[in-house]
Amino acid sequence: xxxxxxECVPNFSEGRRPEVVQEIAFAITSIPGVRxxxxxxxxxxNRSVLTFVGEPNAVKxxxxxxxxxxxxxxxxxxxxxxxxxIGATDVVPFVPMSGVTTEDCVELARSLxxxxxxxxxxxxxxxxxxxxxxxxxxxxxxxRGNYEGLKQTISLPExxxxxxxxxxxxxxxxxxxxxxxxxxxxxxxxxxxxxxxxKKIARRVRASSGGLMYxxxxxxxxxxxNLAQVSMNLTxxxxxxxxxxxxxxxxxxxxxxxxxxGSEIIGLIPMDALLDAAxxxxxxxxxxxxxxxxxxxxx
Amino acid sequence: xxxxxxECVPNFSEGRRPEVVQEIAFAITSIPGVRxxxxxxxxxxNRSVLTFVGEPNAVKxxxxxxxxxxxxxxxxxxxxxxxxxIGATDVVPFVPMSGVTTEDCVELARSLxxxxxxxxxxxxxxxxxxxxxxxxxxxxxxxRGNYEGLKQTISLPExxxxxxxxxxxxxxxxxxxxxxxxxxxxxxxxxxxxxxxxKKIARRVRASSGGLMYxxxxxxxxxxxNLAQVSMNLTxxxxxxxxxxxxxxxxxxxxxxxxxxGSEIIGLIPMDALLDAAxxxxxxxxxxxxxxxxxxxxx
Numbered sequence: 001x002x003x004x005x006x007e008c009v010p011n012f013s014e015g016r017r018p019e020v021v022q023e024i025a026f027a028i029t030s031i032p033g034v035r036x037x038x039x040x041x042x043x044x045x046n047r048s049v050l051t052f053v054g055e056p057n058a059v060k061x062x063x064x065x066x067x068x069x070x071x072x073x074x075x076x077x078x079x080x081x082x083x084x085x086i087g088a089t090d091v092v093p094f095v096p097m098s099g100v101t102t103e104d105c106v107e108l109a110r111s112l113x114x115x116x117x118x119x120x121x122x123x124x125x126x127x128x129x130x131x132x133x134x135x136x137x138x139x140x141x142x143x144r145g146n147y148e149g150l151k152q153t154i155s156l157p158e159x160x161x162x163x164x165x166x167x168x169x170x171x172x173x174x175x176x177x178x179x180x181x182x183x184x185x186x187x188x189x190x191x192x193x194x195x196x197x198x199k200k201i202a203r204r205v206r207a208s209s210g211g212l213m214y215x216x217x218x219x220x221x222x223x224x225x226n227l228a229q230v231s232m233n234l235t236x237x238x239x240x241x242x243x244x245x246x247x248x249x250x251x252x253x254x255x256x257x258x259x260x261x262g263s264e265i266i267g268l269i270p271m272d273a274l275l276d277a278a279x280x281x282x283x284x285x286x287x288x289x290x291x292x293x294x295x296x297x298x299x
Numbered sequence: 300x301x302x303x304x305x306e307c308v309p310n311f312s313e314g315r316r317p318e319v320v321q322e323i324a325f326a327i328t329s330i331p332g333v334r335x336x337x338x339x340x341x342x343x344x345n346r347s348v349l350t351f352v353g354e355p356n357a358v359k360x361x362x363x364x365x366x367x368x369x370x371x372x373x374x375x376x377x378x379x380x381x382x383x384x385i386g387a388t389d390v391v392p393f394v395p396m397s398g399v400t401t402e403d404c405v406e407l408a409r410s411l412x413x414x415x416x417x418x419x420x421x422x423x424x425x426x427x428x429x430x431x432x433x434x435x436x437x438x439x440x441x442x443r444g445n446y447e448g449l450k451q452t453i454s455l456p457e458x459x460x461x462x463x464x465x466x467x468x469x470x471x472x473x474x475x476x477x478x479x480x481x482x483x484x485x486x487x488x489x490x491x492x493x494x495x496x497x498k499k500i501a502r503r504v505r506a507s508s509g510g511l512m513y514x515x516x517x518x519x520x521x522x523x524x525n526l527a528q529v530s531m532n533l534t535x536x537x538x539x540x541x542x543x544x545x546x547x548x549x550x551x552x553x554x555x556x557x558x559x560x561g562s563e564i565i566g567l568i569p570m571d572a573l574l575d576a577a578x579x580x581x582x583x584x585x586x587x588x589x590x591x592x593x594x595x596x597x598x
Contacts, residue, residue, distance in 0.1 A: 005596065035596055053596055097592060189584070246581050262584040271570065271593045278573040281580040282545050285488070285561040293396060294570045294593065297304065297334055297352055 006059045006105060007095040007182070012048045012070050013085045013173075015041040020073045021048045027069035028052050031062040037268070046081030047090070056100060060108050063092055067116055071172035076147050084143045086150050087122065087173030091139060094179045097270055105179035106130045113177045117164030120172070123154065124163040127178035132162050139176060147173045181214075184234040184273060185266035186242060188249045191259045195221040198228035201252045205230065205245065212248065214240035227261065237270070243277045271295070305358045305404060306394040306481070311347045311369050312384045314340040319372045320347045326368035327351050330361040336567070345380030346389070355399060359407050362391055366415055370471035375446050383442045385449050386421065386472030390438060393478045396569055404478035405429045412476045416463030419471070422453065423462040426477035431461050438475060446472045480513075483533040483572060484565035485541060487548045490558045494520040497527035500551045504529065504544065511547065513539035526560065536572045542579045570594070 014020045021041055029036050034054040041048040052062060067089040074088035092112070094105040109130040117124050131137040145153055151168050153159045160166045161174060168174055190198055198219030203209045206217035214236035222229050230249050234240060242265075250260050272289065279287055289295050313319045320340055327349060328335050337350040351361060366388040373387035391411070393404040405428050412423035430436040444452055450467050452458045459465045460473060467473055489497055497518030502508045505516035513535035521528050529548050533539060541564075549559050571588065578586055588594050 005593075007592075037595060053592075242581065260582055262582045264584050265586055265590060268590055268592045268595065271591050274574055274577040274591065277577040277581055282541060282576055283559055283561045285563050287564055291564060291566065291568055292570050292573065293306075293352070293567045294304075296336060296567065 004055055004099040004104075005053055005097040006056045006100055006108065007051065007053045007097050008059050008063050008092065009049060009051050009095065010063060010066055010092040011085075011090045012050070012066075012074065013046065013076065013079050013081065013088055013090050014070070014074050015046045015048050015081070016043050021050075023073055024048075024066050024069050025050060027065040028062045030065060031058050033058040034062040042083075044081070045083035046079065047083050047085065053097060056104060056108055059094070060112050063094075063112055064115055064119075067092070067122070067175060068120055071120055071122060071169065075171040076173040077171060079147070084140070084146055085173075086143050086147050087169070087175045088171070089122075089175045090143075091127070091176040092178070093128065094177075095182050096179075097182065098272070102129050102179055102181060109177045109179050113163040116175060116177070117161070120169070121164065122169040122172050123161035123165060123167065123174045125174065125176045126162045127176050128180045130178040136162075139178075142176050150174060181236045182270060184237050184242065184269055186232045186234055186245065186263065187266065188230045188232070188246065188263045189222065189225070189261045190228045190230065190253055191261050192228050192256070193221075193226045195219055195228045197253070197256045197258055198230050200256075201249055202230050202232075204252050205232070205248050212240045212245060215245055237273045237276070241276045241280070242273055243280045246277075302397065303354055303399045303403075304352055304397040305355045305399055305407065306350065306352045306396050307358045307362050307391065308348060308350050308394065309362060309365055309391040310384075310389045311349070311365075311373065312345065312375065312378050312380065312387055312389055313369070313373050314345045314347050314380070315342050320349075322372055323347075323365050323368050324349060326364040327361045329364060330357050332357040333361040341382075343380070344382035345378065346382050346384065352396060355403060355407055358393070359411050362393075362411055363414055363418075366391070366421070366474060367419055370419055370421060370468065374470045375472040376470060378446070383439070383445055384472075385442050385446045386468070386474045387470070388421075388474045389442075390426070390475040391477070392427065393476075394481050395478075396481065397571070401428050401478055401480060408476045408478045412462040415474060415476070416460070419468070420463065421468040421471050422460035422464065422466065422473045424473065424475045425461045426475050427479045429477040435461075438477075441475050449473060480535045481569060483536050483541065483568055485531045485533055485544065485562065486565065487529045487531070487545065487562045488521065488524070488560045489527045489529065489552055490560050491527050491555070492520075492525045494518055494527045496552070496555045496557055497529050499555075500548055501529050501531075503551050504531070504547050511539045511544060514544055536569075536575070540575045540579070541572055542576045545576075 036052045038051040070088040113124040125142045202217035202219040205211040216233040333353040335351045340347040369387040408429040424441045501516035501518040504510040515532040517530045
């Protein structure tokens with residue numbers, strides 16, 4: 001039986017008082033079974049991002065504890081910072097990692113939204129996969145006007161929250177909760193210093209100009225190595241796998257007489273994404289992740 | 300920090316009384332942190348194989364408990380069966396799985412051997428990677444004459460055990476303990492029904508006829524699919540990786556105008572073996588297993 005794992009990456013409007021961020025981290029790790037993987041603060045943005053994982057309900061409970069603690073420790077009336085934001089806990093995405101679907105994460109987002117509105121009296125907006133209308137899929141639309149602007153406009157029908165009363169919490173503002181797919185940051189280095197070739201390949205491979213559905217891509221120059229690079233975000237590795245992006249970049253590069261000198265995965269990647277690549281290149285028939293020893297031991 | 304994992308696959312001279320095998324299984328799982336993955340009994344051979352994993356010292360303790368319990372429940376004076384054997388617990392291999400070396404497993408084998416001889420008064424032979432002389436690397440040499448024969452010859456200097464007195468335990472006989480590498484069973488299916496091509500490729504790819512150092516291979520016919528298959532054992536996937544075997548079979552097959560229609564991994568495989576394949580085909584630069592989300596969560 002496979003363990004269900006959800007990742008949660010909440011953003012808090014505090015990046016200058018480490019002791020406050022630490023209190024929020026304690027609130028998260030107070031829930032058994034939840035593991036805090038990363039914690040990053042930015043003083044300019046006055047904002048912190050915490051990354052944690054665990055089983056769905058544990059992750060939801062930890063997110064609630066964090067939102068609750070943040071509402072006690074952060075006063076949006078005194079907050080300043082570069083980054084767009086509408087609340088003490090600004091945005092809370094749930095990401096399906098293993099044994100769960102995007103739909104499961106949408107369900108988590110809705111359930112947490114209801115709880116936050118009911119118990120903490122913070123109005124909640126749902127975004128991305130959890131959005132209740134097309135306009136709210138995009139986080140930027142929900143944050144329009146920032147905390148200060150939303151205080152004035154939240155009473156307008158089109159800006160009413162998905163959960164809670166159409167009025168800001170006096171100090172914690174409002175919170176955006178949602179679900180999105182795991183994002184794989186994947187870069188491919190080319191045997192050329194001509195960045196225009198990387199840009200042409202990027203254009204061919206990305207969704208926005210007719211390429212692969214779940215690929216965002218840019219051509220950039222790695223000055224220190226004098227190499228051009230196709231820098232990609234794979235927004236749904238189950239539907240557009242890494243090896244499909246790799247093979248397409250390889251084929252497009254050949255058109256210019258250029259080859260792939262290497263590639264890099266930035267940050268974390270789910271095991272399944274790499275098993276898919278092994279499955280493809282080794283032409284594996286009926287291989288199951290349950291054959292991976294570590295999956296058998298740990299799940 | 301990476302968890303250390305060792306696999307242990309002891310063979311017991313009992314395959315007809317399930318209740319006895321169950322008692323031995325209980326002895327193994329009585330050690331916290333040890334996970335029993337498989338349990339197979341053969342009535343003809345009158346023999347059972349148990350597979351379990353865990354941290355090195357826990358696995359060693361579980362192996363000791365199992366050997367101790369088997370010595371109470373199995374009487375070699377009454378044992379009959381097809382398979383070669385010299386004791387109630389016949390052979391105990393330790394296999395490095397994750398974060399441990401073969402040398403660590405050799406150390407475990409020696410330490411367990413000493414303990415079994417001291418506390419249970421069962422003579423112990425070390426084999427394969429743990430062998431104290433070239434002749435004892437091969438299990439067949441140690442088991443020569445079986446239980447019945449060894450009772451007579453154990454007092455001869457060349458057959459003295461590595462640990463304990465040169466005399467059989469009155470009911471439990473003697474035990475072979477050692478360390479070996481993980482064995483990956485990997486088969487490649489060809490686009491031909493001509494088994495002679497699979498046999499020629501097998502000859503080219505296996506160590507015994509000049510091929511890859513850690514590959515054993517046979518050409519066989521899959522009658523139900525009317526396909527020829529190169530059936531391989533990879534005895535050290537770190538030194539001769541799966542993708543190297545795959546690529547060599549592919550190249551040799553091309554020589555006959557034959558292609559690879561698929562491949563299969565039989566049973567369990569360590570995650571690292573598949574990460575190596577992904578690393579190779581995606582040309583990954585500086586990828587670490589710590590980037591695999593599950594490794595970060597579970598280790």
